[in-house]
Amino acid sequence: AKYFVPTQVKNQFLSELSPVVYIQSGCNTPSQRDAYVQELMKYIPVDSYGACLPNKKLPENMLYPSDGTDSDEFLHFISRYKFALAFENAVCEDYISEKLWRPLAYGLMSDGDWLPNPDSAILISEFESPEKLAHFLRELNNDTARYESYLGHKLDSATLKITNKKLLSALSSRSKENIDWGVNVEQFECYICQRAHIRMK
Known part of the structure; x- marks a missing residue:
């Protein structure tokens, strides 16, 4: 995969990067994602880029890319992180945006019904609190084999990248x-x- 960074390389980046990245441009969203991330930051380091909770600045050449968050430079930049927080502006049933697909496709981990397989994302809704999520992410960050189990659908050795029957059916029948x-x-x-x-x- 073009943007896939091996775990051993991502682990080397941990000397300069947090394990978690959060990039946003819209503040005060109905999903209250910034409040959640602010609480999460109390328990695990998060590099936050954007207008709302910035603690890091994007490189100058990525501030206004002509192709936005789909530019090669931007995707290579975020793929160095082990985890990417992907929140929608609002929580609506059956609404799926690039916030779900980009982390799945580009080597980061991010509605369960549409995931390629059960271990292709970590769903925030399955954790009681930001503190519990942070604890889980810290454990995963320190356990390479377990971390890589979430990347199986991206690895060349994977025999079947999509196991979700609902997704396979929707893709074949659309x-x-x-x-x-x-x-x-x-x-x-x-x-x-x-x-x-x-x-x-």
Whole structure:
């Protein structure tokens, strides 16, 4: 994988980086993600970049990339971290954005129904408190074999990268109409506009 960083290399980065990264641009969200992260920071080091809880600054060349958070530079930058916190702005059933897929695809760990397999993400909702999550992340950070069990779907040695039957079924049965709008907000907005014009005719 283009952005995959081996665990031994990520462990070397721990001399200069926290094990956890949090990158955000929108503050005061309905999900109250910043309040959660602020509490989490009491129990485990978190490198926080962005407008709301910054304790680190992004490199100058990444402040305003033309392709946003999908730039090669940015993805290589975050892939050095062992864990990435991925929160949505709001908590809505069946809403999935790049905040879920990017960590899964690019070598970091981040709604369970759509994960490739049960061990492809750590779900914050399964922990009673930020303190309990921090304890779990610290344990995982110190146990390479256990940490790498969460990366199995990304490793070349994995025999079956996706074991989630619901996800496999959805991927194989989706119609072209359902994917015409692509994966970007702008494309989705155009798709909605086109569908509205068709209905008005």
